[in-house]
Amino acid sequence: MIDLLILLAAAFGAGVLNTIAGGGTFLTFPALVMVGVPPVAANATSAVAVFPGYLAGALGFREELASYNRARLLRLSVVALAGAAVGSGLLLVSSNEAFSAVVPFLLLASTLAFLYGERIRAFAAARARGVTPEGAIGLFLVAVYGGYFNGGLGIVLLALFALWGMRDIHRMNGLKNGLSFVISLISVGIFAAAGLVAWPYAIAMMIAATLGGYAGAPLARRLPKQAVRGLIGLIGFGMSGVFLWRLIEGA
Template identity: 35%
Template sequence: MTSLQLVLLVLAGFGAGMVNAVAGGGSFFTFAALVFSGLPTLDANATSAAALTPANFASVVGYRAEVRKHFAEMLPFMVLGMIGAAVGAWLLIAIGDAGFRPTVPWLLLAATVLFAASSQINRLIAPFAASSTKATRWLAFLLIGIVTVYGGFFGAGMGIMMLAALTIIESGNFHKSNAIKNVVALLVQVVSSALLIAGGLVHWPHALITTAASIAGGYLGVSVARRVPERIIRAVVVTVGAMLTLVFFLR
């Protein structure tokens, strides 16, 4: 690893931790930095997932009161998350880098669109959350299953769709939905990271540097959240995502 690559990983990890503390989307930064530091796209995706997992424990700790209160109700979602993550990680390992590389620009495009349209998605699901039916709840539960598979495979933008589905199931109880989302997303990352590590896809020097920087960025991200409006952070994430999408389509 060159000095330039080291600096790039530190900056990307720090930026990822900071934006994840405010709006999400940090994996855009780390995935790109790991690819540009010389890792194959598959290994970069796996290393990014493993590197950002420890910092996301803070999200669960922040909702510890809701987690304790609703833990029994969370169990089906937790089981679904672990199964979906295992399936997604298995698919990722099975197709290998040659199969994963052509999907990267499309995955980046999908994640960028999700981040850009997150406000519109929230407004769209609001009527369903206020008067959800048995059919819409089952469709939302199915969506969560699909999203957890996607989370084990790639992950960027997973939280947006999961929160939208949970808001329908929980009839608009945002803090309960967000607590469930954080727990399930963490389990998705833990399970998928464990399988990717077992598959030998995680590069530990890169992962440890990125992890340390992301924890520092996450800690400082709280103070940033108090000063910078979330819409500005989201605009930065969408801009980075759009630039990466264009770069990977042209590669």
């Protein structure tokens, strides 16, 4: 019961964070590991837990998504699906030991991407080259990362879009949510088929994350942006340190 309460609290908090600014994975993944779920299964279960949020986000930006050429959206979705399938497949063949070895660095990279997302997007925008085959390769690589470990995926996608030359943040967010949903859809399907998902935990966390997302809407209008960024940074760096310590202790 204590384990379940920890997971429900983490999922609810993740729903709130994702609605306000993102970063919910920093709560769901460590909480699952804390209650004894093996790292690879914890990552898969965490992906399922936050999946409804991506669907809700995509629906919320349906007008922005509708503004894109359908053929272009289909091409981008196919590239994202292929990359996510590769990333999810890499997770399937990763041992818990190997995944645990890279988790601290994935968490750290995700935290830095979140905290410096504006600068990353500005840097990318200054070097915008437009959508080219090279851009498709970039999306494929980002989708591989998202299929393997989706922390900070949204920030990386926005930076990629800026590199493509996109400027309208609302259309960028629409495309980000749409492709995040596509990436999560194939990942969740692969993880479920492989039997990696701890379903009792996943279902309970999905419900809690959805409630947290609903509760996060009014908070998003009231909390100072810097306070939210500071909180997520604290959680991200803290979790990176905890997993690095676990790695060192187990060496």
